[in-house]
Amino acid sequence: MSQVLALKYRPSNFEKLIGQDAIVTTLSSALSQNRLSHAYLFSGLRGSGKTSTARIFAKALVCDEGPTKNPCEVCPNCIMANENRHIDIIEMDAASSRKIDDIRELIEKTRYKPTTARFKVFIIDEVHMLTREAFNALLKTLEEPPEFIKFILATTDPMKLPATILSRTQHFRFKQISRGDTVKHLEHILNLEGIKYEREALEIIARAGNGSLRDTLTLLDQAIIFSKNSLTPSLAASMLGLLDPEQVKEIFACIMEGDRKRALEFLKELEHYECGVVIDEMTAYLKDRYFEQNDPKFTTRRCEWFFRVLSEAKNLLYLNPENSFVLALVFFKMMEVLNIDKIDDLIASLESEKTEFAEPKKDPIAQIAADIKSSHVQHDESGKIKFKTLVEKLTDRNMELGECFEKNVEFVEFKNNELHLNSHAMNGDRKIIREGYGIIRQFTWDIFGLQTKLAVNHTGKEKEEQERAEAEAKEAERKAEAEKKRADEMIEKDKKQELLNTDFVQKAINLFGDKKDAVSDITEN
Numbered sequence: 001m002s003q004v005l006a007l008k009y010r011p012s013n014f015e016k017l018i019g020q021d022a023i024v025t026t027l028s029s030a031l032s033q034n035r036l037s038h039a040y041l042f043s044g045l046r047g048s049g050k051t052s053t054a055r056i057f058a059k060a061l062v063c064d065e066g067p068t069k070n071p072c073e074v075c076p077n078c079i080m081a082n083e084n085r086h087i088d089i090i091e092m093d094a095a096s097s098r099k100i101d102d103i104r105e106l107i108e109k110t111r112y113k114p115t116t117a118r119f120k121v122f123i124i125d126e127v128h129m130l131t132r133e134a135f136n137a138l139l140k141t142l143e144e145p146p147e148f149i150k151f152i153l154a155t156t157d158p159m160k161l162p163a164t165i166l167s168r169t170q171h172f173r174f175k176q177i178s179r180g181d182t183v184k185h186l187e188h189i190l191n192l193e194g195i196k197y198e199r200e201a202l203e204i205i206a207r208a209g210n211g212s213l214r215d216t217l218t219l220l221d222q223a224i225i226f227s228k229n230s231l232t233p234s235l236a237a238s239m240l241g242l243l244d245p246e247q248v249k250e251i252f253a254c255i256m257e258g259d260r261k262r263a264l265e266f267l268k269e270l271e272h273y274e275c276g277v278v279i280d281e282m283t284a285y286l287k288d289r290y291f292e293q294n295d296p297k298f299t300t301r302r303c304e305w306f307f308r309v310l311s312e313a314k315n316l317l318y319l320n321p322e323n324s325f326v327l328a329l330v331f332f333k334m335m336e337v338l339n340i341d342k343i344d345d346l347i348a349s350l351e352s353e354k355t356e357f358a359e360p361k362k363d364p365i366a367q368i369a370a371d372i373k374s375s376h377v378q379h380d381e382s383g384k385i386k387f388k389t390l391v392e393k394l395t396d397r398n399m400e401l402g403e404c405f406e407k408n409v410e411f412v413e414f415k416n417n418e419l420h421l422n423s424h425a426m427n428g429d430r431k432i433i434r435e436g437y438g439i440i441r442q443f444t445w446d447i448f449g450l451q452t453k454l455a456v457n458h459t460g461k462e463k464e465e466q467e468r469a470e471a472e473a474k475e476a477e478r479k480a481e482a483e484k485k486r487a488d489e490m491i492e493k494d495k496k497q498e499l500l501n502t503d504f505v506q507k508a509i510n511l512f513g514d515k516k517d518a519v520s521d522i523t524e525n
């Protein structure tokens with residue numbers, strides 16, 4: 001390898017720029033439509049591609065075919081620009097030339113027309129470093145530059161620029177290049193260079209590069225030499241003074257097992273590492289496990305607590321760089337975190353004891369029955385306590401729902417992440433519970449954990465149906481009875497009519513006329 005990678009693979013056109021798609025799109029269309037500003041400001045982290053973009057943009061402006069988003073690469077202007085020796089592209093580093101005289105010299109140059117190209121392009125790097133006088137001197141030229149002048153200002157710290165400069169430039173904010181994009185780029189380069197690598201090694205190098213492509217490529221240069229053309233994670237880690245990823249894995253396994261003896265051995269082994277580095281490596285490992293979500297040991301709660309311990313340890317290091325002691329605290333505090341689950345259970349069992357004390361003595365036989373029952377469901381005690389909390393929280397949120405829930409729903413058991421409940425709610429109560437189901441489920445997750453499934457046995461529903469069936473049967477019976485009564489009445493009436501129709505009675509009616517009622521009375525008896 002004769003040339004360092006950062007130079008060899010410096011992007012020479014917009015297509016090869018890594019991780020700044022939005023900026024490339026905007027600049028390309030500005031070039032295609034010839035809608036050019038006279039001053040640009042590129043801001044962003046170091047190594048995010050500001051200077052590379054400025055150079056590509058300058059070339060696009062001076063190319064014989066330009067302004068164009070695709071410089072021809074063959075005209076004298078392109079060739080000189082690519083070799084960094086174009087007479088009309090003037091680069092200045094404001095970190096070293098920050099005084100008013102430097103700017104005056106630059107302004108002087110803006111008076112003369114470009115020598116070979118249509119534009120004279122000034123690239124001022126680290127522009128925030130200029131003195132106030134220098135800024136003031138630059139301001140006038142920035143305001144009304146001759147038509148053939150273009151400024152590209154670059155800075156890592158745009159907040160330090162005077163508002164007057166910001167308002168006279170078109171501002172492009174460069175993003176930090178993502179880890180994924182960086183690793184992809186490293187893979188691309190190593191494939192071209194024909195160097196063997198493991199992807200995890202590139203992840204480690206990219207992480208150490210901290211979002212700066214230039215720094216990452218410099219590290220890659222070193223790693224290639226260090227690993228003799230075959231890049232493995234442990235070699236990358238060792239070159240960077242980091243822990244071997246396998247070692248970090250073992251540390252976490254040791255913490256999860258609560259193996260204090262092994263932890264003390266690790267503390268000895270890690271003595272020659274910077275504590276801050278160990279903490280960073282552990283944090284990175286934790287983050288990876290959390291996002292992978294395939295190790296049940298790394299629950300959200302544990303990850304949060306571990307992360308707290310690691311972050312606090314970093315603060316401790318600022319207070320007192322007592323490396324091995326801080327690291328010991330990290331290991332043993334993390335082991336304590338694992339006890340939190342157990343402590344939770346302990347608190348729950350203490351609470352249940354407390355309630356047992358508070359309850360008045362029942363009659364002895366009932367007490368024995370209760371004891372037998374409780375010995376069967378002992379493992380459900382913490383579930384029961386949590387269920388109580390659930391009822392309280394529901395009542396807090398919605399009195400009607402909470403009371404209805406308490407009245408109708410009882411705890412059966414909680415195991416294998418399933419909360420079994422019996423509900424004997426009926427009619428209106430059932431409706432209230434059904435409407436509050438969203439809240440009930442949410443609180444269940446809060447209290448019993450996110451994986452909890454609700455299994456509700458609706459005895460109320462059965463009872464309701466049974467009652468409905470009974471009521472229907474009763475109604476049918478009532479109807480049948482009414483029917484029978486009506487039929488009996490009809491028969492009775494027919495009998496009466498029959499009697500009235502007999503000759504003797506007809507004669508009597510004819511005789512007595514309107515005294516018919518009396519006759520009816522006689523016939524009825």
Ligand SMILES: [Zn+2]
Binds near residue numbers: 063071073075076077
């Ligand atoms: Zn050209």
